[in-house]
Structures are given as C-alpha cells and as structure tokens.
Amino acid sequence: MGWLRRLDRRWIFLSMLLAVAIPQLTQARVPEKPTPLVMAVFDKIESLPDGSLVLISFDYGPSAQGELAPMATALMRHCCLKRHKLVLMTLWPDGKPLVERAINQVLVDEFADFGFKYGVDYVNLGYKPGKEVVIKTIANSFRTEFPTDDGDRKLDDLPLTADLTSLADMDLLVSISAGFPGLKEWVQYASSPLKIPLAVGATAVQAPQAYPYIPGQLLGILAAIKGAAEYEVALGEVYPKYSEPKMQDGVRRMAPQLWAHLLIIGLIVLGNIAAFSERFERPRP
Amino acid sequence: MKSTIPWLIAAVAGSVVIAAYFIPAAQSWQDAIGQWFEVLAAVAFILGGANLCLQNLQKISARQAGWGYAAVTLVSFVVTLGVGLLKIGVPVEDPQHPWAGSYQAEGSAEWWLFEYAYNPLVATMFALLAFYVASAAFRAFRLKNAEATLLLLTAFVVLLGRTYAGTVLTAQVPDEYSAFSIPGLTTIIMGVFNTAGQRAIMIGIALGVAATSLKVLLGINRSYLGSGDG
Numbered sequence: 001m002g003w004l005r006r007l008d009r010r011w012i013f014l015s016m017l018l019a020v021a022i023p024q025l026t027q028a029r030v031p032e033k034p035t036p037l038v039m040a041v042f043d044k045i046e047s048l049p050d051g052s053l054v055l056i057s058f059d060y061g062p063s064a065q066g067e068l069a070p071m072a073t074a075l076m077r078h079c080c081l082k083r084h085k086l087v088l089m090t091l092w093p094d095g096k097p098l099v100e101r102a103i104n105q106v107l108v109d110e111f112a113d114f115g116f117k118y119g120v121d122y123v124n125l126g127y128k129p130g131k132e133v134v135i136k137t138i139a140n141s142f143r144t145e146f147p148t149d150d151g152d153r154k155l156d157d158l159p160l161t162a163d164l165t166s167l168a169d170m171d172l173l174v175s176i177s178a179g180f181p182g183l184k185e186w187v188q189y190a191s192s193p194l195k196i197p198l199a200v201g202a203t204a205v206q207a208p209q210a211y212p213y214i215p216g217q218l219l220g221i222l223a224a225i226k227g228a229a230e231y232e233v234a235l236g237e238v239y240p241k242y243s244e245p246k247m248q249d250g251v252r253r254m255a256p257q258l259w260a261h262l263l264i265i266g267l268i269v270l271g272n273i274a275a276f277s278e279r280f281e282r283p284r285p
Numbered sequence: 286m287k288s289t290i291p292w293l294i295a296a297v298a299g300s301v302v303i304a305a306y307f308i309p310a311a312q313s314w315q316d317a318i319g320q321w322f323e324v325l326a327a328v329a330f331i332l333g334g335a336n337l338c339l340q341n342l343q344k345i346s347a348r349q350a351g352w353g354y355a356a357v358t359l360v361s362f363v364v365t366l367g368v369g370l371l372k373i374g375v376p377v378e379d380p381q382h383p384w385a386g387s388y389q390a391e392g393s394a395e396w397w398l399f400e401y402a403y404n405p406l407v408a409t410m411f412a413l414l415a416f417y418v419a420s421a422a423f424r425a426f427r428l429k430n431a432e433a434t435l436l437l438l439t440a441f442v443v444l445l446g447r448t449y450a451g452t453v454l455t456a457q458v459p460d461e462y463s464a465f466s467i468p469g470l471t472t473i474i475m476g477v478f479n480t481a482g483q484r485a486i487m488i489g490i491a492l493g494v495a496a497t498s499l500k501v502l503l504g505i506n507r508s509y510l511g512s513g514d515g
Contacts, residue, residue: 007423009423012416016419031452062407062408063407063408063410064411065404066412097396130326131326137320140312144316145323204447207475208479211475211476254449257448258449258450260415261445264444268423268426268440270423271422272427272428275427
C-alpha cells in the first residue's frame with residue numbers, strides 16, 4: 001500500500017480532469033427530477049398573473065457564473081414565457097456585465113419574436129454601491145436609490161417604472177446569490193419586513209445558509225447547478241421547447257458533477273485505506 | 286476628540302436607523318443616512334485604489350519578494366482604470382455626444398478586458414478549487430474518531446444525493462420508504478439537521494451582533510476607530 005500513500009497528487013488532478021472533461025465532451029446527460037424546493041419557485045412564477053412585476057438581482061460575479069448563470073437564464077426564460085415585467089439589478093460591481101449578457105441572450109435574442117421593449121417590458125437598473133443599504137433604501141423608496149436606470153434614463157420616463165415607488169410594488173423578488181450581499185440581505189431587509197415573496201438561487205456553498213428561512217421567509221431555493229438543472233427540467237415539462245438539450249445548460253453540467261462527486265468519494269475511501277494500512281503495517285512497539 | 290466625534294457620528298447614525306424601524310416618521314432620516322453611506326462607500330473605492338497603488342509601489346521600490354506580482358497588479362489596475370475613464374473604444378452612437386456611450390459598451394476596451402481577461406481568469410481560479418478539493422479529500426478526510434466518521438457518512442450521503450447516483454443506488458426503495466433513499470436522506474440532512482444547526486448559529490450571531498452594536502452605539506467599544514481601547 002506504500003504506493004497509495006505516496007500517490008503523486010498530479011494523478012489526482014488528472015483523474016479530476018478526466019471525470020469532468022469526458023462527460024462534458026461526450027455531452028452525457030443524466031435524468032433530473034425537480035425537488036419540492038425548486039417546484040415551489042417554479043409554481044410561484046407560473047401562478048403569478050401574466051405581466052406581474054418581478055425583480056431579479058444578479059448578486060454574483062464571473063467566478064460563480066458556472067453555477068449561477070444557468071439558473072438566471074432559466075428563471076428569466078420562465079418570466080418571459082409568462083410575459084412578466086422584469087426589473088433587473090445587481091449588488092456586485094462585477095455583476096453588471098452579467099446582467100447585460102443575460103438581457104442580450106434571453107430578452108433580445110431568444111425572445112425576439114415576443115417583441116419585448118426596453119422600459120415597457122424590462123428595465124436594467126445596473127449596479128449601485130452600498131450593499132445591503134441599497135436593499136434597505138429601495139424597500140422604502142426606489143427613487144432615492146435609483147433616480148435613473150443603468151443608461152441614465154429617468155425611471156419617471158419609463159412606462160414600467162413610472163409608477164414604481166418601492167419594493168412593496170413587486171409581485172416577486174428573486175436573488176441569485178453567491179455570497180455577501182445576497183440572499184440573506186434580501187431576506188432581512190426586503191422579504192421579511194415587506195412580506196414580499198422571495199425566491200433564491202444560491203451556490204452550493206451558500207445554499208445551506210438559506211434553509212433556515214424556509215418556508216416563512218423564502219419560497220424555495222435553487223441550490224447550485226442541480227437546482228438550475230431541476231428548474232430547466234420543470235420548465236421543459238410545461239414548455240416542451242425548453243426540454244431540448246441545447247436549452248438545458250444546467251442539466252448538461254450534472255453528468256460532470258456526478259463523476260466528480262463519485263471520484264471524490266473514491267478518493268476519500270482510498271485515502272482512508274492508505275491511512276489504515278499504514279497503521280497496520282507500522283511495527284508495534 | 287479624535288475618537289469622540291467619529292463615535293458621535295456612528296451613534297447618531299445607528300440610533301436613527303434603529304428608530305426608523307419603530308417610528309415611521311423617521312423613515313426619511315434613515316433614507317438620508319443610507320444615501321450618505323452610499324456616498325462613503327463610493328469614496329471608499331477611491332481610497333481602496335489609492336491604498337492598492339501605495340502598497341504595491343512600496344513593494345516594487347523596496348524590491349521585496351514577489352515585487353514582480355506587485356508590478357503586474359499595478360499595471361492591470363492602471364490599464365483597467367485608464368481605459369474605463371477614457372472610454373477607450375466605446376462605440377460612438379451620437380456624434381454630437383461622443384463621450385455619452387457606456388464605458389462597458391460592447392466592443393469597448395473595458396468590455397474586452399472584462400470578457401477576455403477578467404472573466405476567464407476568475408472562472409479559472411474558481412474551477413481550480415475542484416482539483417484542490419479532490420487532493421484534500423484524498424489526504425485530509427480521515428476516519429479518526431466518531432465525529433469524523435459521522436461527518437464522513439453525512440458527506441457521502443449528500444455527495445451522492447446531489448447527483449443521479451443517489452437515485453440509482455436506492456431505486457429499489459419503495460415509495461412509502463422514500464425518506465430512507467439517498468435523495469430522501471439528503472433532504473432530511475439539509476432540511477432538518479442543517480436547518481437546526483444553522484438556525485442556532487444564526488440566533489447566536491444575531492444576539493452577538495445586537496450586543497456589539499449596542500456597545501458601539503454607547504461608545505463602550507471604539508476599537509473600530511483604530512484606538513485599540515476596545
């Protein structure tokens with residue numbers, strides 16, 4: 001067992017590379033079944049009357065994009081299919097380009113046939129410094145924090161936001177969050193005091209922190225890439241166009257995750273076998 | 286005086302925010318304090334930038350170990366700031382107002398830096414975690430005692446339960462006993478044990494924050510002012 005104890009970590013790195021790359025390159029797919037926490041979010045968006053006002057906050061940067069971008073896309077697609085009005089913003093300085101990318105991908109390109117108009121169907125508020133204070137302020141008054149949108153257009157001049165006074169006007173809040181400021185701050189300063197339904201998408205690291213808020217302060221959680229995959233499956237079941245593989249980025253990432261998890265379990269077992277063998281092989285005094 | 290005025294500002298601002306929670310008439314004061322905070326937060330970016338330049342310039346001039354990295358940091362910072370402030374490459378939509386375009390408009394130098402430098406770099410850094418987690422799993426996760434064994438078993442259940450492997454391994458479990466399948470156990474671990482633990486921690490933290498805030502408001506704790514007499 002000496003070889004196992006002396007195993008060069010480059011072999012481990014190579015195994016991880018293969019565990020992720022092979023399923024990714026072969027486009028392997030594994031079936032997913034939406035869990036109740038994901039369905040709670042899906043059902044809420046589905047049950048809102050068409051044209052409801054939904055705020056989505058992109059509280060993440062490019063580092064968490066791999067985990068969170070698919071769920072942001074899936075949630076936006078669902079809102080578009082229901083013709084909900086979208087108010088988009090970010091509390092992270094490097095989240096601004098990600099909001100613009102999501103707008104271009106979903107609202108401008110994918111839903112070009114729907115003819116969504118800026119200012120009528122969606123508004124991009126962009127980034128504001130101030131972290132949780134931004135949430136606390138817009139909970140009382142939108143204009144104090146955002147007199148204009150990201151392109152310096154007055155909110156009063158945009159049909160969608162002309163009558164918007166505070167977060168209390170929203171029918172649903174969504175925070176796609178990778179840390180601070182993010183889901184906890186939206187619970188503490190918006191959904192709890194104003195009693196507005198809040199749905200969150202979170203990274204695997206942050207998701208456990210969201211569970212204590214269920215069911216009173218949070219509708220549901222899309223936890224990590226699995227949450228995104230489950231949401232895509234739920235969307236595909238109701239809207240068949242979205243069951244096509246190219247529309248399911250999250251589902252595509254579940255096969256690499258499966259093999260990476262199995263590899264980690266295997267490595268833990270091997271590591272313990274190596275440790276036990278050392279204990280037994282060591283000469284007893 | 287040096288610590289009294291900052292403490293007074295902190296005490297007044299904190300008290301107003303607390304008061305606004307209970308007194309609706311004080312809501313507008315809270316909004317005003319929120320705006321001041323945001324102005325300060327924006328100014329902090331300038332201070333942060335200045336501090337970054339100072340620290341790295343000192344490192345370079347003293348030829349400290351790793352001064353080359355400091356130079357890369359400084360050059361990256363200056364280039365990113367420069368192309369953003371000067372709006373280099375920003376497409377001109379209205380010739381009457383050539384500077385009106387967004388500094389991050391598609392095709393601009395800032396957009397290019399974000400898309401092709403910053404974005405792949407931070408994504409790569411994050412992705413590298415998978416390799417280090419795998420290596421750490423092999424070397425550090427040991428069955429040393431009962432607690433470690435419990436942690437390991439829980440980790441196995443959640444790792445399997447968060448993938449299709451959990452469903453396949455316990456596919457034979459009848460529906461009425463689905464709570465004992467791996468996905469069912471994962472739900473119980475996350476929804477019961479994790480929630481209970483997290484709530485206990487959160488309540489503890491909240492009480493600690495309330496106590497610390499009170500000490501700050503009353504001026505008992507002034508360590509945040511750098512006086513050291515916390």
